[in-house]
């Protein structure tokens with residue numbers, strides 16, 4: 001009998017292989033299966049486990065194949081990765097993995113049944129195969145991370161923290177939510193809905209809940225909770241706010257942080273801007289669900305903000321587009337998609353956006369820069385480059401968030417203040 005969860009996971013992996021992003025690839029498969037499909041949680045878990053461990057699985061499979069894995073039909077590649085995951089990581093019995101993989105091959109790629117059978121039998125005996133001789137590459141393969149990134153983290157954090165970061169990235173994330181303080185505290189939420197959750201010392205509004213479809217969360221429709229990682233909650237909690245202020249979130253996306261600001265202080269006027277107007281469309285509905293005043297939304301290029309807005313905000317948040325390399329636990333596919341060149345390209349964009357956003361800040365106002373990455377090009381270099389060319393701004397706060405110390409996804413946050421009587425000579 002074909003196991004529905006395995007089939008869904010393989011089909012989603014084929015979509016991912018074709019370039020669809022992971023969340024969408026899985027969503028497209030699951031939507032057809034239905035929100036209440038009993039195999040939905042297991043299919044989701046299998047799919048993300050395959051993506052998370054892919055580098056190690058591909059290494060092991062390469063020893064058992066006579067041709068490169070990339071030359072195989074996508075369905076066959078995905079089935080082999082799933083079988084390898086079950087053998088090497090989940091440690092299921094070999095006979096069960098081989099049997100169920102051959103049955104699935106019979107359905108998805110009948111001509112490859114023999115190949116799937118032979119390769120997985122070989123893998124069951126060979127295990128991971130020899131690790132690479134190069135110590136950085138060996139560490140990278142063993143923990144399923146790209147070698148270029150492991151090399152950088154070793155230089156930046158040392159071996160112990162790099163291992164802790166990789167272990168965190170390879171663990172299954174809980175569902176973090178932000179409890180809407182306009183509705184009540186996390187304790188009140190748990191009492192009212194009889195929900196069990198884990199708090200986090202870095203973010204008083206955060207609760208970790210068991211993974212589940214967001215719309216099925218208790219109290220979701222009544223605006224009690226919104227999915228948001230702990231690090232992301234720290235970003236929105238660090239921006240100084242006062243009643244009556246005009247606040248701009250210039251890379252607002254779907255507005256998660258803009259709405260978190262309004263939950264903290266509803267007596268502010270918030271402009272949520274983004275280059276992509278389609279991202280902003282969800283914000284008014286979300287504000288209604290949360291019982292908040294709707295932010296103004298506006299499609300804009302933060303690197304070149306509209307003239308009429310210059311110097312008019314007491315606080316500006318730049319949640320800049322970034323590599324996302326601090327969020328590999330929740331976004332494991334970035335291990336395969338993000339390259340070193342992307343980091344350099346993004347750093348240029350971040351510098352342009354920060355400089356543009358600075359022109360929106362009123363005298364004495366605050367500019368906060370955040371990225372979910374630790375890469376020096378995207379973090380310290382952007383802020384130091386900015387301060388070097390903007391003498392009217394000074395850094396008044398800075399935070400690094402890491403799995404190994406704060407037990408959160410990775411973030412870098414810098415808080416900059418514009419002086420009252422600004423010297424414009426450097427701008």
Ligand SMILES: C[S@@+](CC[C@H](N)C(=O)[O-])C[C@H]1O[C@@H](n2cnc3c(N)ncnc32)[C@H](O)[C@@H]1O
Nearest residue numbers: 251252253256257274275301302303319320321
């Ligand atoms: C890290 S995401 C923001 C996530 C969002 N703040 C949240 O909390 O969910 C970065 C956003 O910046 C937007 N973006 C990229 N370049 C931009 C630009 N030049 N001006 C404004 N927004 C930009 C992207 O469309 C994306 O939505």
